[in-house]
Amino acid sequence: MADENCIPINSEVDIVTARQKGREMAAKLGFSSTELTLIATAISEIARNIVEYARDGEISLSIGQQGDKRGIVVIGCDNGPGIPNIKLAMQDGYSTGKSLGLGLPGAKRLMDEFEIVSEVGKGTKVTMKKWVQNHAR
Amino acid sequence: MLVPILKQGDYLIASVQSELSDADLLKLRDDLVSRVGEFRSRGVIVDVTILDVMDSFATRTLRSMAHMITLRGAKTVIVGIQPEVAFSMVQLGLKLENVATALDLEEGMALLDRQTKGDTRRG
Numbered sequence: 422m423a424d425e426n427c428i429p430i431n432s433e434v435d436i437v438t439a440r441q442k443g444r445e446m447a448a449k450l451g452f453s454s455t456e457l458t459l460i461a462t463a464i465s466e467i468a469r470n471i472v473e474y475a476r477d478g479e480i481s482l483s484i485g486q487q488g489d490k491r492g493i494v495v496i497g498c499d500n501g502p503g504i505p506n507i508k509l510a511m512q513d514g515y516s517t518g519k520s521l522g523l524g525l526p527g528a529k530r531l532m533d534e535f536e537i538v539s540e541v542g543k544g545t546k547v548t549m550k551k552w553v554q555n556h557a558r
Numbered sequence: 559m560l561v562p563i564l565k566q567g568d569y570l571i572a573s574v575q576s577e578l579s580d581a582d583l584l585k586l587r588d589d590l591v592s593r594v595g596e597f598r599s600r601g602v603i604v605d606v607t608i609l610d611v612m613d614s615f616a617t618r619t620l621r622s623m624a625h626m627i628t629l630r631g632a633k634t635v636i637v638g639i640q641p642e643v644a645f646s647m648v649q650l651g652l653k654l655e656n657v658a659t660a661l662d663l664e665e666g667m668a669l670l671d672r673q674t675k676g677d678t679r680r681g
Contacts (some may be wrong), residue, residue, distance in 0.1 A: 433580040440611055443579070456609055460641035462650060465613040513651060524614055527650035 426482040428499075436468040437532050439480045447493050451553050456473040460551055466524040467497040467547050475501020475544065476499035485550055486489060492533070503541040511537070561586045566599050569670055571663070575583035575606040580615055587623040594632045604626050605663055607638030617652040623658040634658065635671050637666035 426446060426549045428439045440461040443537035464480060471478035472522040478499025504510045513526050527546070529535035539545040559576045570593055572586060590602055604620065606612070612620075626633040635658045641645075647654075657671075660666040 437577050437579050445611070455642045457644055458640075458646045459649065461611045461669075462613050462646045465611055466650075469615060521623065527614065529645065530649050530651075 428480045430468050430471045430478045430480055430499075431476070433469075433472055436465055436472060440464045443480075443482055443495060444531045445492070446484070447551075450484065450491060450493060452493075452551070453554075456551065456554075459531040460495075461551060463528040463551075464495055464497075466528040466531075467495070467549070468549075470524050470545075471497055471499045471501070475499035475524070476483055477501075478544075485552075487552070490552045495532075496548045497549075498544060498546040498547065500544040503543055504539040505535075505541050506544055507537055507539055560647070561589075563589060565599070567639075568600040568674065569603060569667070570594065570597060571603045571605065573611060573663075574608050577611070578606065578609070583616060584620045584632070587619055587626070589678075590623060591626045591630060594627055594630045599632050600674045601633045601635065603636045603663065603666045603670065604634065604636050607640070607662070609638065609645060611642065612643050612647055612651075612652070614650065614652060617647065617654060621654055621657055623666045624654075633670055635660050635666040635669050637662055643646070 426442055428435060428442055430439060443464040444457050444461040447457050452460065466482055476509050477500065481496045482495045485492050509525050528549060532551045534550040536548045537545065552557065559578065559582055561572050562575050564571045570590060572590060589592045594602060619635055636654065637660045639659060657668060660669050
């Protein structure tokens with residue numbers, strides 16, 4: 422994919438960079454302003470998870486195509502401790518850190534597709550997608 | 559990026575000028591909580607009109623800030639939450655429980671005036 426953007430996430434300052442880059446890319450794709458905010462917020466939450474639990478990781482942004490749908494694909498990955506129980510981590514209000522426990526389940530609600538793969542001791546990979554709605558064009 | 563804090567009579571007005579990192583937000587919270595004492599302020603307005611993202615951390619920090627300012631004896635009003643931001647906060651399940659909000663600076667001032675009206679220290 423030509424239009425790909427990879428942002429290293431090493432500190433909380435990178436969270437702001439990641440969501441700004443995500444918003445920029447989504448704006449080019451023609452998302453509505455409300456959707457831009459949803460996408461930026463979802464990126465913020467998963468980037469925050471990387472900083473909080475893994476310290477180091479990255480967010481990659483790319484343009485996705487599925488049939489006649491076009492959208493943004495956000496992948497957040499880290500080599501952190503991993504999530505032992507994904508089902509639990511995806512529950513509202515569950516948190517082992519200092520957060521509200523709304524990050525992952527919240528990000529899922531903000532996007533159209535959400536997938537999380539994690540292995541304890543290896544790391545976590547979150548893939549989220551949002552498609553441009555036709556009425557937005 | 560530092561958030562300038564202006565003193566306007568009995569109130570402090572913090573108007574956010576750019577996207578804030580977590581550290582900036584925590585600094586703003588600490589500054590406001592201490593300045594309420596320094597200036598013997600009765601109310602604090604935080605203008606977030608410029609923010610296009612309010613995620614779980616920002617919401618939690620604003621909530622704890624308002625709580626701390628209450629404990630210091632002043633009122634807090636958050637003003638300027640954009641429609642898109644409000645929509646995304648609701649989707650995320652974020653709440654600003656017990657924190658007063660108002661449409662804009664003007665409404666925020668009016669709200670504080672009503673809340674601190676009859677206060678003998680005012681005038």
